[in-house]
Amino acid sequence: MNKQLGRLAIAFIVMLVALAMNLSFIQVVGADSIDSKAGNRRNLLREYSRQRGAILVAGRPIATSTATQDTLTHLRTYPDGPAYASVTGFYSFLYGATGIERAENSVLSGSADSLVVDRLQQLFAGRKPRGGAVSLTINPAAQEAAWKALRGRTGAVVAIEPSTGRLLAVVSSPSFDPNLLSSHDGTGIKRAYSDYLADPTQPMLNRALARTYPPGSTFKLVTAAAALASGKFNPESVLPGPKTYRLPLTTKDLNNWSRSQCGPGGKVTLAKALAISCNTAFAWLGNELGADALRSQARAFGFDFPVKVPMSAAVSRFPTNPDAPQTALSAIGQFDVRATALQMAQVGAGIAHQGVLMSAHLVDEVLGPDLSVLSRTTPRVFSTAMTAEHAQTLLMMMEGVVSKGTGSNARIRGVRVAGKTGTAQTQPGTPPHAWFVGIAPVQSPKVAVAVVIENGGGSAEVSGNRLAAPVARAVMQAVLSGK
């Protein structure tokens, strides 16, 4: 029987070797590919096991992690949830992360290269690794003013410091509460998420950055800039501004909002045309300048260019190949022209900063876990959209819009405010979007702001002034009173 025992032993050895080889494959050779499979919750738990860094605004956290006793070990909370949700985004173990939580995840989770020294220190100190913090450019007064002013409305506000490109306010309304999506209660998260998705007002849509709208008359700023750049026009140039403008090659007439001619004898200066937002004059001007001139001016302001702030913003568009009537409509911000609130704020900021566009950004400083500054964002020039002289000229024209034109509701006592109203038609039957782009103070601009209010109600050019201008005024006031 010894021979049989030997064979049995060999069979057992084969079983042992098979187990050992298979284990080596699972645990060493194929471990990474198994580890990264979708059903594995360990990657998530590893990320949660580190204390995630805070998101700071003016030294105060708007997103912070606190230790918990459950398996996820750290809970993300947002003290001012909805007001800052368009900036912070959420951090959910079921739905991933959005906003700054996503864009700056490597810093916040502590895996960024810039944090390598901190990681080493923590390793040697035997402490659990922690994430770094991110300090934002947001001005809390402006953010909260914008949030309050938009309450109950559907729309967005973006405010920029023209000289640096710092984003002072990024608000989308209605908003969501990131606390509900970042909790550790799976069923609660799912319920909140599906409720938000089912909500027809789309609270999780970031209207400030991720949504484009027809910019309507605010695009006349771009058209006016192109007109000045052409050298053929100045603020006093007289343009035809009749009651109606027959679109070239068609039988369609374009009306003014006022349903009347823009000046005596159907004539109007460029400055006056901008101030009263004369459609017929700008449509004519658009065709005079041509689609290419309009497009290159629009691109100089950032249209057709993907922007990261560091979240990716939707790309604003100028139509690729418009014919003559389409060019006329594009010149007044209709047809297929589309812009985000961020884009229109950048147009204002470029005009305010002597034609030089700065890159818009949200992250001011990256901080280590101990809040030591690891890096600071230096302002960068995005483009030179206009000459300083033309920019100054256009700014003066915009001041006229507020002081004696359609933007009267943006006036602030004791402050020189420039601006431009806009009312963008969408579909027949639905109310237009109300726009306002504002700059203050004119003599040394501190803030450029764009406001869009969806389907604001009313059909006249006045809706930009009635709905959007007061919001812009509130934000500009908040910025100016804070400095």
Place this chain on the structure above:
Amino acid sequence: MSATASRSRNRARTQEAWLLGCALFITAVGMVTVDLTLRDTITALTLRILSTLLGASVIAHIVIRIRAAHADPILLPLAVLLTGIGTAVIHRLDFADELRAINRGEPIPASKAGAQATWFVVGAALLALTLIAVRDHRRIQRYPWTLTLLGLLMVLAPLVPGLGRTIRGATLWVSIAGLSFQPAEIAKVVLTVGFASYLARHGRALGALRARFMRIPFPRPRDLGPLLTVWALSLSVLILQRDLGTSLLFFGVFVVLLYLATEQRSWPLIGLAMFSTGAAVAWWMFAHVQIRVALWLDPFVGDGTSQVALGLYGLANGGLFGAGLGAGYPQLVPFAESDFIFASIGEELGLVGCIAILMIYAVLVARGLKIANTVRDRFGLLLASGIATVLALQTFVVLGGVTRLIPLTGLTTPFLSSGGSSLVANFIMVGLLIRMSHAARSAATTPAAGPGFDVVSAPRHDMAQTTQVIELPNARNIT
């Protein structure tokens, strides 16, 4: 007793004491690591568990000193080491369960590690009892039919209405007075003894051959009876109790013993054919078998959260050296403290820890086979190799299932899994090995040592066929 024998006995027992110390030290390191990682302090429970393990080990060791002085010194320490490592890992999972219960606002569950330590006491006591009650292992081969029948009844006991419990789809538990246990685990021992007794007596006769097929001689049809009976028993376990693992184990052990007893290669081939038939029938008949096979072929199907996949994630996370006790996420794996405890070990102790565990099993099995090789009687050979086979097969089936080498079947991991029935049964088996080892080694050192070790000069295979030998417990054969 000669001086040589006494010295060798003392040396073996001293070695055993040292090895037990090592096993308990490793256990203590594991338990304390868990405590310090997850609680920053050594818990009272850890001290209680460690002192329980120490006390029970010492008692088992003393009984071995008195009753089986010549026994292999490595058997008990290996069993204690496996139990200790298992208890440390269960202790670590207890903390995870506690946390989960707190977060869900549920009452904190009783410590499974504490229960495991208590079961170890029972196991060690039964090991000692085995050594005291069975003074000569040859005595227990007298009741082949009684034991086989008893084993059969135990296996099927859970099917008795009012007695059985169905947990996770398998009817394996018997509940009496609030205490539930798996009689199949005890039946494993009883049946192994029964099989070995039967084959020690009738194995030769079954070895008579007639037909040849492809140059391999095959048995007479009427000799297929016993194998067919066990096959039917295994199939009924599979069909009535939905327990793939136990079914496979019983059949596998019987085939191996049949092969050893008859020395005919045809038996494993016939066994394999019958197993394949049974497996095919099971696959064809049962959805749960089909699911097991499908998940074996692709464990990551769907959202990638099948039991096998969850176990593999744990193993993969462990890597070469493991996350460290208390630093992984073994609680994400279902049944992490029982069927999947090997995945928990793999996650926190890594490939190194897994291979170490495999080696401990390998040494245990090898010692079992060595006892089979040195014990002087046919029954002893069959019983020792039967026990080694039970250990080897069970380990292979459950570890192979967890590591996706073969389809997953529910079986406990010997000595490691949380659960009393399995632990107790395995310690009884170790007790039997110790008993046989003592007989083999004392015979080797002192051929005529002690009272009752009369030597009967007869060929070894004859012994099993003569009931006269069985009725003379002091009789002894030397080939």
